[in-house]
Amino acid sequence: MKLLVAVKRVIDYNVKPRVRMDGSGVDLANVKMSMNPFDEIAVEEAIRLKEKGVATEIVTVSIGPAKAQETLRTALAMGADRAILVQTDEEVEPLAVAKILARIAEEEQPQLVILGKQAIDDDNNATGQMLAALLGWPQGTFASKVEVSDSATVTREVDGGLETVKLQLPAVVTTDLRLNEPRYASLPNIMKAKSKPLATKSPGDYGVDVARRLETLKVVEPAKRQAGIKIGTVDELVGRLKALGVAK
Amino acid sequence: MSVLVLIEHDGKNVKDASLATVTAAAQLGEVHALVAGENVDAVAQAVAKIAGVATVHTATSPALEHQLAEAVAPIAARLMESHDAFVAPATTTGKNIAPRVAALLDVMQISDILSVEGADTFTRPIYAGNAIATVKSKDAKKVVTVRTTAFEKAAREGGSASVEQVDAGSDPGMSSFVSLEASESERPELTSAKVIVSGGRAFGSSEQFHGLLDPLADKLGAAVGASRAAVDAGYAPNDYQVGQTGKIVAPEVYVAIGISGAIQHLAGMKDSKVIVAINKDEEAPIFQVADIGLVGDLFKIVPELTAKL
Numbered sequence: 296m297k298l299l300v301a302v303k304r305v306i307d308y309n310v311k312p313r314v315r316m317d318g319s320g321v322d323l324a325n326v327k328m329s330m331n332p333f334d335e336i337a338v339e340e341a342i343r344l345k346e347k348g349v350a351t352e353i354v355t356v357s358i359g360p361a362k363a364q365e366t367l368r369t370a371l372a373m374g375a376d377r378a379i380l381v382q383t384d385e386e387v388e389p390l391a392v393a394k395i396l397a398r399i400a401e402e403e404q405p406q407l408v409i410l411g412k413q414a415i416d417d418d419n420n421a422t423g424q425m426l427a428a429l430l431g432w433p434q435g436t437f438a439s440k441v442e443v444s445d446s447a448t449v450t451r452e453v454d455g456g457l458e459t460v461k462l463q464l465p466a467v468v469t470t471d472l473r474l475n476e477p478r479y480a481s482l483p484n485i486m487k488a489k490s491k492p493l494a495t496k497s498p499g500d501y502g503v504d505v506a507r508r509l510e511t512l513k514v515v516e517p518a519k520r521q522a523g524i525k526i527g528t529v530d531e532l533v534g535r536l537k538a539l540g541v542a543k
Numbered sequence: 544m545s546v547l548v549l550i551e552h553d554g555k556n557v558k559d560a561s562l563a564t565v566t567a568a569a570q571l572g573e574v575h576a577l578v579a580g581e582n583v584d585a586v587a588q589a590v591a592k593i594a595g596v597a598t599v600h601t602a603t604s605p606a607l608e609h610q611l612a613e614a615v616a617p618i619a620a621r622l623m624e625s626h627d628a629f630v631a632p633a634t635t636t637g638k639n640i641a642p643r644v645a646a647l648l649d650v651m652q653i654s655d656i657l658s659v660e661g662a663d664t665f666t667r668p669i670y671a672g673n674a675i676a677t678v679k680s681k682d683a684k685k686v687v688t689v690r691t692t693a694f695e696k697a698a699r700e701g702g703s704a705s706v707e708q709v710d711a712g713s714d715p716g717m718s719s720f721v722s723l724e725a726s727e728s729e730r731p732e733l734t735s736a737k738v739i740v741s742g743g744r745a746f747g748s749s750e751q752f753h754g755l756l757d758p759l760a761d762k763l764g765a766a767v768g769a770s771r772a773a774v775d776a777g778y779a780p781n782d783y784q785v786g787q788t789g790k791i792v793a794p795e796v797y798v799a800i801g802i803s804g805a806i807q808h809l810a811g812m813k814d815s816k817v818i819v820a821i822n823k824d825e826e827a828p829i830f831q832v833a834d835i836g837l838v839g840d841l842f843k844i845v846p847e848l849t850a851k852l
Binding site for chain 1: 612613616634638639641642645647650664673674675676677678680681682720721724734738762764771774787788796806807818819825830832836837838844848851852
């Protein structure tokens with residue numbers, strides 16, 4: 296069984312984003328970039344399925360600038376087998392990403408596509424669901440457990456608890472935080488990843504128009520909250536809570 | 544503009560998230576509700592009474608009982624032939640279904656809106672709420688999910704919408720519901736609670752987390768939340784998680800205990816009306832957003848507070 300895993304190069308999750316003064320966006324110059332954390336979980340899950348003998352090959356894809364190669368090399372060092380970079384300097388929206396991934400899925404014929412539930416830059420939480428719709432496949436979103444045999448049984452993190460669904464294959468799975476803890480690539484594996492195959496394509500190769508449907512008019516910092524007062528005792532806190540009407 | 548609103552329900556009751564979604568949708572145009580499920584008569588009647596709802600479309604079939612995206616999305620997409628916008632709550636249900644509808648319509652979704660600035664212009668948080676983008680959609684039809692804490696809830700009474708049955712289509716059959724392990728709690732739901740007490744990694748263990756927070760929550764009639772660090776450490780289940788990667792909440796009072804205030808946690812609770820922070824580190828970032836701060840050892844403060852309430 297072949298698996299397809301999509302990864303995105305985003306600002307490192309430990310870096311606090313700085314909004315540009317002119318309102319044009321977030322300043323990414325000289326900022327540390329990493330693999331989207333949810334996508335790391337997707338890569339890890341694919342590797343575990345391969346280690347269990349369920350999967351035989353893991354193909355990883357990224358859509359982004361030339362430097363997204365580094366993100367793909369990270370996925371290869373973790374244990375993916377080969378990579379496809381769909382290179383573009385445009386900011387590609389989830390709908391266009393889903394269209395490109397759908398074309399790649401048609402070519403590669405994976406039984407499962409695994410993606411992070413959302414990227415931590417644009418926070419859309421849409422690509423996996425859109426890909427499933429375009430392919431006419433079922434979807435297991437926000438997965439905290441994935442079991443694959445001749446179907447996929449996916450446990451989902453939902454607002455009221457955990458929902459389990461059974462999906463026909465092929466299917467799309469998007470990962471939530473508790474699915475697994477991604478491994479670090481070892482130095483020998485990082486060296487080995489350098490010689491794993493990485494194909495470079497363009498959105499045009501897949502006949503996908505990546506023109507944006509959403510125009511960003513401006514980006515601003517959120518309104519800041521003012522720090523309030525410090526109090527010294529629990530009695531004062533009880534008084535405050537009573538004044539707020541939340542304590543009897 | 545004619546707006547189709549996805550109503551989130553559990554087969555018996557309309558979720559509060561749906562009410563805020565109706566408010567957001569009403570800012571775009573006339574609200575037509577979609578209630579998909581198996582036995583939804585009671586829910587449809589309740590939705591018909593919501594102020595501002597013009598029509599309720601009900602789609603009923605056994606395949607819709609659990610509102611799986613594979614079954615609901617084609618119905619919504621078909622109804623969108625006669626609507627201009629599809630609006631869903633940015634809950635796990637809405638986030639599962641709406642992008643699937645958007646792709647079927649060849650529309651780029653606008654996720655998690657904070658405000659409606661015009662017929663095609665919205666604000667939404669990006670970078671875990673560290674930036675707010677104003678975006679304008681060029682698509683002819685709009686697909687939008689709504690951050691429900693950013694909008695007032697529509698009144699549950701006052702409307703008198705007509706209820707119309709629509710074609711529920713056939714079961715796509717590609718997915719099926721297996722089980723729901725509902726988090727058992729007699730406390731209010733996090734996303735609709737007036738008061739939340741939330742704990743961080745400082746609690747040190749699951750026993751201490753629940754042993755100290757549960758009695759306090761009972762005294763305050765509060766929901767219990769947790770930081771991602773507390774969830775990662777296994778002190779609380781993931782559906783307790785408040786933050787960009789968990790739930791977004793905006794209660795009247797949010798009591799953060801032993802939570803340092805990481806960016807991603809603040810993104811989930813900084814719209815609370817009053818924030819109370821209890822932390823032993825007086826330099827903790829949580830104090831920069833707290834209205835009321837108390838520096839000290841939570842293992843002493845929490846039992847004392849619970850006893851004195």
